[in-house]
Amino acid sequence: MTGLLLKNVSKVYKEGNEEVKAMDNVSLSIEQGEFVAIIGPSGSGKSTLLSIAGALLHASTGEVIINGTDIASLSEKQLSNVRLKEIGFILQTSNLIPYLTVLDQLLVVKRMTGSVSVADKSFARELLTELGLGAKLNNYPSQLSGGERQRTAIARAFMNNSSIILADEPTASLDSNRAHEVVQLISKEVKARDKAAIMVTHDERMLGYCDRIYRMEDGLLKHVENHQASV
Amino acid sequence: MFLALKELRYGKLRFAMIGFIIVLVAWLVFILSGLGNGLSTLSAATIKNMDADYVVFEEGSSSSFSKSMLSESISSDLKDQANVEEMAPFGSAMGAILKEGSEEGEDKTDVAILGISPGTFLEPKLIEGKPLDEKNQLGVLANDTLKEEGYTIGDTLTLDGSTEKFQIIGFVENETYNHLPVLFTTLDHWRLYNFAAPGSNNGIEDVVNAFVLQGTDIDAAELDKNLDGIETVTKGQAVNGMPGYKEETGTIYMMLAFLIVISAFIISVFFYVLTIQKTNQFGVMKAIGASNGFIAKAIVSQVFILSLVSVLIGIALTYATAAVMPDGMPFDLDVTLVIIFGAALLVISVLSSLFSVRKITKIDPLTALGRVE
Ligand SMILES: Nc1ncnc2c1ncn2[C@@H]1O[C@H](COP(=O)(O)OP(=O)(O)O)[C@@H](O)[C@H]1O
Ligand SMILES: [Mg+2]
Numbered sequence: 391m392t393g394l395l396l397k398n399v400s401k402v403y404k405e406g407n408e409e410v411k412a413m414d415n416v417s418l419s420i421e422q423g424e425f426v427a428i429i430g431p432s433g434s435g436k437s438t439l440l441s442i443a444g445a446l447l448h449a450s451t452g453e454v455i456i457n458g459t460d461i462a463s464l465s466e467k468q469l470s471n472v473r474l475k476e477i478g479f480i481l482q483t484s485n486l487i488p489y490l491t492v493l494d495q496l497l498v499v500k501r502m503t504g505s506v507s508v509a510d511k512s513f514a515r516e517l518l519t520e521l522g523l524g525a526k527l528n529n530y531p532s533q534l535s536g537g538e539r540q541r542t543a544i545a546r547a548f549m550n551n552s553s554i555i556l557a558d559e560p561t562a563s564l565d566s567n568r569a570h571e572v573v574q575l576i577s578k579e580v581k582a583r584d585k586a587a588i589m590v591t592h593d594e595r596m597l598g599y600c601d602r603i604y605r606m607e608d609g610l611l612k613h614v615e616n617h618q619a620s621v
Numbered sequence: 622m623f624l625a626l627k628e629l630r631y632g633k634l635r636f637a638m639i640g641f642i643i644v645l646v647a648w649l650v651f652i653l654s655g656l657g658n659g660l661s662t663l664s665a666a667t668i669k670n671m672d673a674d675y676v677v678f679e680e681g682s683s684s685s686f687s688k689s690m691l692s693e694s695i696s697s698d699l700k701d702q703a704n705v706e707e708m709a710p711f712g713s714a715m716g717a718i719l720k721e722g723s724e725e726g727e728d729k730t731d732v733a734i735l736g737i738s739p740g741t742f743l744e745p746k747l748i749e750g751k752p753l754d755e756k757n758q759l760g761v762l763a764n765d766t767l768k769e770e771g772y773t774i775g776d777t778l779t780l781d782g783s784t785e786k787f788q789i790i791g792f793v794e795n796e797t798y799n800h801l802p803v804l805f806t807t808l809d810h811w812r813l814y815n816f817a818a819p820g821s822n823n824g825i826e827d828v829v830n831a832f833v834l835q836g837t838d839i840d841a842a843e844l845d846k847n848l849d850g851i852e853t854v855t856k857g858q859a860v861n862g863m864p865g866y867k868e869e870t871g872t873i874y875m876m877l878a879f880l881i882v883i884s885a886f887i888i889s890v891f892f893y894v895l896t897i898q899k900t901n902q903f904g905v906m907k908a909i910g911a912s913n914g915f916i917a918k919a920i921v922s923q924v925f926i927l928s929l930v931s932v933l934i935g936i937a938l939t940y941a942t943a944a945v946m947p948d949g950m951p952f953d954l955d956v957t958l959v960i961i962f963g964a965a966l967l968v969i970s971v972l973s974s975l976f977s978v979r980k981i982t983k984i985d986p987l988t989a990l991g992r993v994e
Contacts (some may be wrong), residue, residue, distance in 0.1 A: 437990050446908060446987050467912060473986075474910025481989055485905040487624075489631030501623050503910050505714055529629070546909070 392457050393586040394420045394443055394554050399452030400609075401438050412438040414609035415452070418505060420586040422553060425577050427592045427597050429614075430606030436590040437558055439606065443588060444479060444556045445472045455491055457553055478547030478585075480557035480576070485543065486531040492542050493527040496549045501511035503550065517545040521575055541575060548579055555580060555587040561596060573599050625923035639891045640931045646884040647966055650877060652942060653890075654958045657873035659951035660800075661957055665863040667735065667798040668856065672742055675839050676859040677832040680852045680938065684862030686713045686830045693808070693827035695848060699834070707835035709743045711877035712736035712808055712828075714815040714892025720772065729781055730770050731797035732763075736811025736829070743833060744805065750791025752775050758810045760790035768792065769948070778804075785814045799864060800951075831859075877962070881949035881969055889973030892924060897975040903981055904988035917978040924974035932963045945947070 395397040401413040412435040420426050428436050442454055444459050446469075454461050456476050461469065473479075476584060486495050496514040500506045518527060521541040545602055547555055557576060561569035573589070577599040582589040589600065597603055603614040629636050634661060662669070678700065682689035693710050700708045713736070717729040737743040739753035747762065754760060763772060772778075778787040787804060796803040806814075816822040833937075834853075841853035854862075861867050896903070903916055936959060946952050 419763070441987060443992055444908075447992070470907060470910055470986075472910075477910075479909050479989070482907065485989060486902075487902060487906070489628045490624075494627060498624065499909060501721065502906075502909075504916050550910070610850050 392422055392426075392553055394418070394451070394457075394588070395455040396439075396443060397451045397453040397455070399439075399442060401442060402450045403437070403445070410610050411612075413442070413449075415456045416611045418443075418604070418611060420588065422552075422586050423581060423584045424602065425580045425587045425589070425600045427603045428588060428606055428611070429500045429592055429594060429597070429598035429603065432592070434606040435609045436606050439611070440556050440558050440588065440590055443554075444477050445469045449516075474499075474552075475550060476552050476554055478550065478552045478555045480540075480543050480547045480555065482559045482562050486539055488531055491528045491530055492523055492534070493507065494563075495542055496530075496546050499546060514545070514549060517548055518542070520579070521545050536564055538570060540564060541573050542566075543589070543596060544576055544579065548583065548585075551583070553586060555585045557589040559590055561590070561591060561593055566595070569593060569596065622918070622922050624919035625926060629923060629926065636927060639888070640934075642887055643884060643928055643931035643966075644938070645933045646880055646887070647932045647963070648938045648942075650884075650962050650966065651878050651935060651939035651954070652952075653873055653877050653880070654962050655939065655943065655952045656956040657870055657877070657945070658955045658958060659953035660869050660873070661866065662795070662894060662953050663797045663800045663951045664866045664869060665798070665860045666797050667733075667745075667803055668860050670745065670795065671833055671856065673833045673835055673856050674837050674968075675834040675841060675842070675844075675853050675855055677834060677844070678830075678852045678854065678859075680845075680850045682852065684852075684854050684858050684978055685864070686711070686859075686862075687864075689830050690823055690825055691826050691831065691851065692825045693829050695851075696832065698848055702839075702847060702963040704836045704838040704840065705744055706836050709833045710736075710808060710829040710831075711743060711833050712739060712811045712815065712830045714811060715799065715801070716804075716814070718787070718804070719781065721777040721786065730767065730772075731801050732767075733801040733803045734811060734814060735803055735805050736808040736815075737805055742835065745793040745796055747791045748794050748851065750789075752791060753805060753807060754790075755807060755809075757790065758807055759786060759788045761787040762793050763789045763806040764793045764796040764804075765792045765794045766797075766802045780814060783814055783817060785810070785817075806915075825881055830911035863895050864989075867914050871933055881962075881965060884966060885973040888895045888924065888928070888970045889976045892920065892974050893980065894979045896920065896980050901988055902917055903984050904986055907984060907986035908989035913982045915979050919980070920977050921971060921974050925971050928967050928970040932966050936963060 396416055399413055399416045403410040403412055416439060430436055442449050456472060461472060486504040490498060493514055497506050500510045518524060521544060523538060523541055526534060526538060561572055564572060573596045605612050605614050678684055679689040679691050696708060696710060699705060714734045716734050717731050719729050739755055744753055748765060753762060772789060774789050776789045812828060816828065822828045844853045845851055906916060943952060943954055
């Protein structure tokens with residue numbers, strides 16, 4: 391089975407004597423080619439869900455199945471390999487490496503898997519050109535605008551051709567024009583490349599690009615039947 | 622390697638600064654090692670040059686040539702001992718020489734006057750002139766540094782505070798003893814000079830300071846048992862017994878050790894601070910799938926490249942310094958020492974980067990999601 395499957399996942403953070411239930415019995419299944427949005431107030435557990443789906447964090451209870459593999463029993467090293475091969479992250483701020491050019495930002499991902507082939511290089515160029523960065527291949531992050539940086543981060547997430555894309559508030563640091571542009575691009579790439587994608591956002595104007603919408607509240611995930619109604 | 626090189630290129634200035642410090646440390650390390658080597662040559666080159674394994678001193682002389690007096694009469698007994706292949710007597714004295722016929726008040730030259738038997742393995746190779754000869758008691762071999770002081774073959778030398786005279790018949794090279802250039806003379810003539818005052822030889826007949834032995838399998842303890850009043854030590858111990866030798870080399874090696882430890886600290890602290898600054902960056906890399914090994918390799922190779930380049934620059938600067946140093950400086954760069962200290966600096970700096978590596982393995986990839994507390 392490909393795609394992402396969460397079955398009755400709960401997550402409890404323990405801080406001292408306090409316990410915070412960040413996810414409460416969450417189940418979610420996403421197929422290839424689906425773009426799912428999660429909205430909800432801050433502190434409701436959205437990032438926690440994404441971290442668990444992205445093999446960054448272990449669930450307290452429940453199963454997380456990534457492309458058919460239950461990740462609960464994997465070692466730290468195996469988890470980093472899952473993140474590398476199966477998952478593409480797009481983070482809140484673009485989080486690019488300051489001393490790498492746009493093209494190298496993508497190639498370093500290939501370096502992590504071993505070596506960089508000629509085909510990898512042309513794939514990276516193709517991705518970046520699709521995202522409108524064809525003229526900026528040799529620029530450093532400090533020479534890019536916020537939107538360009540976020541688009542570089544999107545290209546990076548697609549570089550390893552992983553089947554799952556996870557985006558945590560990818561538009562948080564952008565103005566609304568740029569935000570539309572970026573989400574549109576994510577949606578286009580998800581469809582064109584047949585990925586299973588989750589985007590966490592609190593910008594409800596972005597929901598039009600997504601296939602399904604969920605709302606997270608106090609750790610509980612609820613399907614939103616008609617997002618127009620929910621606004 | 623990829624990340625390491627890219628970052629070095631991007632952050633030229635900050636890495637140039639730390640590289641500059643490593644260059645300075647390496648430079649100082651190499652200069653000190655050259656100085657140490659030069660000083661130890663100056664203080665004991667003649668003994669080090671000897672193709673010898675053991676030295677026999679008078680008992681209780683603590684391996685010091687000047688404190689030891691033995692009679693040459695035991696030489697045949699020594700030669701008969703097990704495993705002794707060759708044996709040569711040796712005597713040393715200090716003096717000041719003056720060219721005969723020079724004006725009153727002209728500069729004297731301090732020298733070491735060493736008595737040997739002509740033809741023994743203690744007689745060094747000539748670079749010019751004729752060898753020592755029992756029939757020419759006046760003749761001496763001089764270290765070639767005396768040429769710079771204006772001495773030439775055929776010069777007759779008067780000795781300060783003595784009626785003895787010498788004549789230079791040949792030159793040898795790299796022969797210094799007790800920081801002074803050496804004059805080799807015959808044992809007989811050395812005795813005439815050194816024991817001119819009646820009774821100064823303690824009544825020992827045919828006195829010498831020590832016997833130098835060849836024979837790798839010699840049992841020093843056995844020798845000391847078989848012959849009365851002697852104390853046999855290795856050549857290395859005899860070198861250590863030279864006045865000031867241990868103190869000089871000890872001081873220099875201590876400084877070298879400190880320098881290397883200091884450079885280890887500088888490098889590890891610098892890279893540790895860099896690593897802490899980049900915690901978030903490394904968290905992101907881990908989140909997108911970098912293993913600990915991938916990041917660790919980047920840091921270690923960065924330290925390696927930076928130290929390698931800096932040490933090489935340090936070596937180049939050291940040789941440049943050596944080229945402009947005045948001739949009289951006791952500075953003697955030894956290629957093997959340069960390689961050893963260079964390698965030590967490299968190994969130490971790479972090891973010191975392991976602190977940063979340990980830090981990396983503890984970074985949680987979750988930091989990439991930027992949870993705001
Ligand atoms: N590492 C953590 N340790 C303890 N509590 C945490 C941690 N991460 C998140 N939380 C808590 O879990 C809840 C959900 O957080 P989060 O998933 O970041 O929400 P969101 O992304 O929707 O704002 C919050 O109450 C938050 O304080
Ligand atoms: Mg969040």
